[in-house]
Amino acid sequence: MRRSIRASVRRELAGVYLRGPLPPGGAVVAPTHGSWWDGYLLRELAWTVGHPARVMMLPGQLVRFPFLRRVGAIGAGDLRAAVRAARAGEWMVIFPEGRVSAQLAALRPGAAWVAGVAGVPLVPVALRVVMRGAQHPEAFLRFGPPTTGEALRPALGALLAALDADLRAADPEAPPDGYLRVVRGQGSTHDRVGVAARLLTLLTERR
Known part of the structure; x- marks a missing residue:
């Protein structure tokens, strides 16, 4: 299952980009939820940096996809397991x-x-999966500093607005300033054609 998820991310997305400090230890990571990809993205990020992680899902989703328990998914009603994790x-x-x-x-x-009972940081994250200058969608994650339950919504709103501004300001064929590519995904056809064309030009010039 882990191999399937990781292959899906690399095959169907152009890349995954990260900005902001990752929590070094136990934490409740509280992301925005704008796409189907979001759970996969947080799981992939955790695998990439080597940090253990679990993802909470609605009970109905786990009934439909019980195999996701094998990669750390738990039901929304299993709060004790979430606190323990x-x-x-x-x-x-x-x-x-x-x-x-x-x-x-x-x-x-x-x-x-869960963050309060477990005594761990509550970390807001803005997520976007967008089509820009690549053939496939790109995923962007912007982590913020730990916050409180009362301040979580404004923290998420500010992070999401900042991420959207970063994307608007960036060249659509390059990552926004300050974002690190953590997963290399599927290249675009025009990139492969471009490499072949440059190689052909180089060989022609040498004749």
Whole structure:
């Protein structure tokens, strides 16, 4: 299952980019939830940097996809397991919106509650999966500093606005300033054609 998820990210996305400090130990990671990819992205990031992580899912989703338990998914009602994971040093990924939403939706209290009971930081993250200058979508994650339950919504809103501004200001064929590519994904056809054309030009010039 892990191999399948990682292959899917690399095959179907052009790349995954990161900005901001990652929590060094146990934490509740509270991301925005704007796309189907979001759980995969946090899981892939954790695998890439070698940090243990779990992702909380709605019970109905786990019934449909029970195999995701094999890669650390737990049900939204299993709060004790979430607290134990965070206390043990894992990233416990909990989407406070509880569902996919194009705009920042109302937040549920679970992420802040787990962080408070576990005694770990509550870390906001803005996520975007967007089409820009590449043939395939690109994923961007912007981590913010730890916050409180009361300040989580404004923290997420500010991070999301900053990420969107970064994307607007950037060359669509280059990552925004300050973002590190952590996963190399699927290249575009025009990139491969461009490399072949440059090689042909070089060989022609040498004749």
